[in-house]
Amino acid sequence: MDQQSDRCGERTYGEPGSGLCIRGGPEDEPFLYDKPARGLYLLTGKSNNNQGTGTTLEKHDLPRTGPGTAIIGDPRNDENRVLSQLQLAFIRFYNALYQDLKTKYEAAGIAKIPAELYEEARRLTTWHYQWIVVNEFLPLLCGRKVVQNIMGNGRQFYKPCIRPYIPVEFSVAAYRFGHSMIAQKVKLQTGGTEHSIFSSQFGQGFAKITSQNQIVDWDVFFDFDGTYQRAETLNTKLASVLLELPFVNSTNPGDKSLATRNLRRAQSFLLPSGENVARCMGRSDSEMTTVTDLIHNLASTNSVDLSAGTPLWFYILAEAEAIGRMEDDGSSKPGEGLGPVGATIVAEVIIGLLELDVHSFLGSNRDWTPALGTAGAFTMKDLLQKSLTAIEL
Template identity: 45%
Template sequence: MDSGAEAKLSDIDLGYVFLGQFIDHDITLDVTSSLSSRNTPDDINNIRTPTLDLDCIYGSGVEGTPHLYYHAPPNASGKPKQIDKLHLLTNGDDLLRAESTPQGHLNQVALIGDPRNDENRIVSQFQLLMHYFHNTVVNELLTKGSYTTKTALFEKAREIVTWHYQWVVIYDFLPKLVGQTVVDDIMCNGRRFFTEDNSPFIPVEFSVAAYRFGHTMVTTPLDFNESHKGVTMFGSDLGTGFQKNTAGAINWSWFFGEDAQKAGAIDEKLPSELLELPFIKNAEASLAVRNLQRGQSFSLPSGQSVHKYMESVLGVSLDSPDMSMFELPGNLAQATPLWLYILCEGSLSGGNHLGPVGGYIVAEVLIGLIESDPHSFLGSNPSWYPELKVQGSQPAGAFEMADIIKYTDFAA
């Protein structure tokens, strides 16, 4: 699983790796499963809502989580601050953070809907980007002046932001990561594997195996602005425990678009840094081993058995990787753990997107979560197209992650 002397790169912009991490935090939070004992999927409590509704941004809304929203200054009479009920908290180039308490335990804690979105600088800046995106939409609606109440304006802004995000997931993120053919098949012919709409959930084949493909795509060292080039994954500039409130604003053009750094290839190799995680003490520190242990703890089927099942359902022959080329020990070439098999499938596209097993699992779950949500654009208005105007001309319906960045006012 070692990446070797030189990791192969894909054609995918590096930013999509961190968009993938953000999506994961939007739909899953498992704090109960164990690597060392057998897990039953029905017993695992997902703390996040299994929908792409941006609850990691909005929390429980203005009334349920008022600490996530802007407070206007006190008035001249010194009365308590009033909740703005419109704008998400920002602090220039950083998230707004709690001040130190007498015990010191809240010092520099980001005031956000999911603390995991402050675990490294890039995903932290992505959270901040989404705050500014929301605030930009709010300001545009305020300029139009067509809403009589703050509540109505806020809910409209939230809908606009969430629907554009969902559109990006389906029509930008997924085609790049699973391939356009798989997305087109699902959107035209429907889902054949993840068909539960009445009570959405996250299948373990997705959370424990297929959606862990991003671990192979991380590349370091990387650059995130002019002052921070060649930074390492777990150093103080980027990783867990990174220094807050420094010159750490991301240059997003280096992550999405023509000048973007490229992500690592989707293959069976992990960066060496992930094979010895510095923050894991007195336990297995290799992320590869941990992923394999987790799959075993849920009794996941082999990649070959899932491949065979998918062929029977689709009624077509699906490409499969030549497992003999990966030099796997024992009988793993014939009964490959699902996570590892999905990584090996990347060889079918030269590492540029997932193969059929991984692609169908990832795409059907994400599309299914959006389709089954009555508040999503697919659930309530499937003929909707992105309505935000960005710099440059766009064909109808064309809206990518880079367009969110172009549209957003980072002073909003």
């Protein structure tokens, strides 16, 4: 896989490969944390005393500046209501773990300075999230058999020579599978009204909470009792709202189409065709024919010439539609997850990045299991429920 970036995910000093990296934290980013005298809790809208929000809504929002800019590490995590509320849930999850550790050590008579509590809470927060990615997210999207094979037998294709990187096949093609799963309309609350993903209710990007109706009920998006709101089928179709992006100021229809923008970006990176990637991965001719038959039927119906090869992103979507996720019994489930090429790229890269990161649970302590959850199992539901126990400062 081609190398896109040689960054370590941290600020780097010295020559590539020198290992001279520092991690963000209270010393590097003090604006993300509460008053040191109370402890190194991450700020929420309430502990930040957001201006103009009101006490009933503050605790349901991210910390913000006076003009409303979220005070977080990555501004993209405030792009819509679901993302901003999820960012807040992770903040609360960390704060809950920090408080648990503080209480535990105080009860045992063990003196811990805030920086020590921060480092332990940071590690536990990160590792619990990484556990979810490896043990819940990847099996759902890529298939448990694919994930178990990589974990047990090792990676076959993602093998960085010097240091980990994010391949363009992943970032520009395979990991854009989620675009086909976005629904035209989404509801934020149980029993609530469905809204367009580009509506003011959904967020339209980088806006503070102004109403109780904008607070997300997580059992609408995650499996709490089997009645959650499901994503669209993973296939070659996109919601029509994504083909005419309202925030793109252009008279060219191609500029406003997310599909066209994805294909243009792939072309700018000179990605190989889906067929060539499948051949290099040793996929069988019969499997490839199953995928290309669907592709050629779609292409001929829409008068598109793909005789020179299929763009990798579209090939992966067609593979998901024609073959889908591999099940535990060896069968496949079309539309419910990624096919073999897409699943292998996504799972190998994510697992590989974790294995090659000395700070992750796979890179530091592969035998680690969550302290939370039940019988060694820990899910996104568990994380969200734990976040609700965070101390209200």
